[in-house]
Amino acid sequence: MKKFLKILLAIVAILIIVMLLMGKAYHFEKSIIINAPVEKVYTQINSTKAINQWNPWMKLDPNLKVTYSGNPGQIGDKYCWEGNDEVGSGCQEITALVPNQKQSTKIIFFKPFESDATSNIILTPEGNSTKVTWDMDCELDYPMNLMKLFMDGKMDKSYGDGLNALKAISEK
Numbered sequence: 001m002k003k004f005l006k007i008l009l010a011i012v013a014i015l016i017i018v019m020l021l022m023g024k025a026y027h028f029e030k031s032i033i034i035n036a037p038v039e040k041v042y043t044q045i046n047s048t049k050a051i052n053q054w055n056p057w058m059k060l061d062p063n064l065k066v067t068y069s070g071n072p073g074q075i076g077d078k079y080c081w082e083g084n085d086e087v088g089s090g091c092q093e094i095t096a097l098v099p100n101q102k103q104s105t106k107i108i109f110f111k112p113f114e115s116d117a118t119s120n121i122i123l124t125p126e127g128n129s130t131k132v133t134w135d136m137d138c139e140l141d142y143p144m145n146l147m148k149l150f151m152d153g154k155m156d157k158s159y160g161d162g163l164n165a166l167k168a169i170s171e172k
Contacts, residue, residue, distance in 0.1 A: 018149075022148055022149075024140055024141060025137070025139055026136075026138050026139070026148050026151065027135065027136070027137050028136050028152065028155045028156075028159070029133055029135035029136070030134055030156065030159040030160060031131055031134070032131075032166075032167055033126065033131055034129060034130045034131075034132055034170045034171060035128070035129050035167075035171050036129070036130060036170040036171050037125070037130065038100045038101075038123045040130075040170055041123055041130045041132060041170045042100045042101075042123060044166055044169055045103045045166075046097060046099075046103060047072040047073040047077050048068060048070075048072070048077050048078060048079040048093075048094065049068060049072055050072075052079065053165075054165035054166040054169055055162060056158045056159070056161040056162040056165065057158065060083070060084070060086045061083035061084040061086060061087045063083070063084070064083040064087060065081065065083065066079055066080070066081050067080050070094075073097070074094070074097070075094055075096065075097060076094065077093070078091060078092065078093035079091065079092055080092075085112065088109060088110065088111040088112045089109075089111045090107060090108050090110050090111075091107070092107045092108075092119075093105060093106050095118075100123060101122070101123055102120060102121065102122050102123065103120070103121045104118065104119070104120045105118070105120075106118055107119060107136075113144065115140070115144075116138065117136050117137060117138035118137050118138070119134070119135060119136045120133075120134070121133070121134050122134075130170075132166065132167075134159055134162070134163060136155070
């Protein structure tokens, strides 16, 4: 029994050290080159309805409930969602738009746990193509920050699926 307790205490101590060393901040970004001019790509990111045409999380719940508010294509354009355990619930609102360059949003998650994040989609012309960089920043409280150990793989897949869908729509 004493050996078991020592092992358990060692595991807990290691997790606490890892948690503290990792910190709360989390940043993820992914890029893709789209064979379309920046103006065409921008029309796919400048409103929440346009974003949701390629948003990878929209496919995870066929019964997802979405409500829109604000003026499409303007700061304050917002949507809220409520779905299954895989997509949870929350709201995303456009906080900045720079035509043909950038879109920024604030995301508030209610379920499966409360959190908030910021996200940017940055467009960079590259000849007749456009480099699209999609990022997200958030803070994860202790001990939730241990999730960062598993998030990059999940985020890479989700962002990759979304960017590939954006590419397909923009290149039509």
